[in-house]
Amino acid sequence: MTTGSTAWTALRLRESLLPNRVWLSPMCQYSADGSGAPTDWHLAHYGARAAGGVGMVMVECTGVSPDMRTTKRDLGLWSEHQVRGHRRLAAAIRAIGSVPAVQLGAAGRKSSHGVPWDNAGTRRPIGPEDGGWRPLAPSPIPFAGLGVPAEMTTKDGTRVLEDIERAARNAHRAGYEVVELHGANGYLLHEFLSPLANHRVDEWGGDLERRMRFPLEMVRAIRAGWPADKPVIVRLPAADLHEGGLTADEAASVASRMARAGVDMIDISSGALTPGALRIEKPLHNAEYGPRFRAAGVLTAASGLVSEARHLDEAIPDLVDAVLVGRAMLRDPYWALRALDAEPHRSWPRQYHRAF
């Protein structure tokens, strides 16, 4: 693999200079300690990928509160113990040579289930009687076999917004340079946007204008807890890919409103709101929505089946401004260095030069 393209040029987001545009996509490790703090696993896992040449390491979805995690093994950022763990992790990522970022998540109805490797890889709901909790969502409509969520009240909404603001403040205190709000893959923000999951008749439901009210409040909460000179990314669905769901045009208009509320970049995802959503098996599927979002006035990034260096060149700069690589970097922490390849003596860590 080799490429010499725009993918390896720097990108500025507010005061942050990302040394290149090939980033680690956020991927839950389900390996937090008993109180939601990073462990040695996280240090080794993210450290290896920081050494692997990505311009930004996005730490996995980190819950803003205990009940907004997907599982009890998710990371969190609501306590001082967690802040201390994240501080060590962010410092390691920076010292090893990448920019530390964290994804903040509010799982909504896709919450309180087992880790993927239990129960033969199927998500098993864990109810309050087994140490889980009742998920909160815009409407009491469950996702597949998961628990029936409670409909969020105004008071719940206020609490979630406070939790988001606190998590953003804690992410800053921990030393992260970029924050991403997880607004896709069928989690709380996405649930509010989609008519398939949001059947509310109050000010948070109805037409798109009303369905995006709470999501915009979530963005404002992040901005309230996060310094003005640091960038905010939102992972948004390009579309629900399901009849009657959020359309691509609607998603682009949400993005433009988010840009006005202080979002610098949209990280494009798709589907996953319903088990019946179309499964994408084509590289760059999400990136192909990039131009629509650009037209809405934001920088763009996307993930999705990027596994060869040529995919980077096909995506950047024509479709998106940056690419997030997920599973290819689980298989090989040095995927980006191999994609860059051209001059190993310049790109690989000095400690490894004698390998070439």
Ligand SMILES: Cc1cc2nc3c(=O)[nH]c(=O)nc-3n(C[C@H](O)[C@H](O)[C@H](O)COP(=O)(O)O)c2cc1C
């Ligand atoms: C093990 C695993 C965990 C994931 N966890 C997250 C997560 O925490 N947050 C998120 O937004 N996406 C998550 N994803 C989705 C990835 O970030 C990525 O968008 C997706 O896998 C598509 O990119 P890829 O084909 O390069 O893997 C996860 C994916 C995998 C395989």
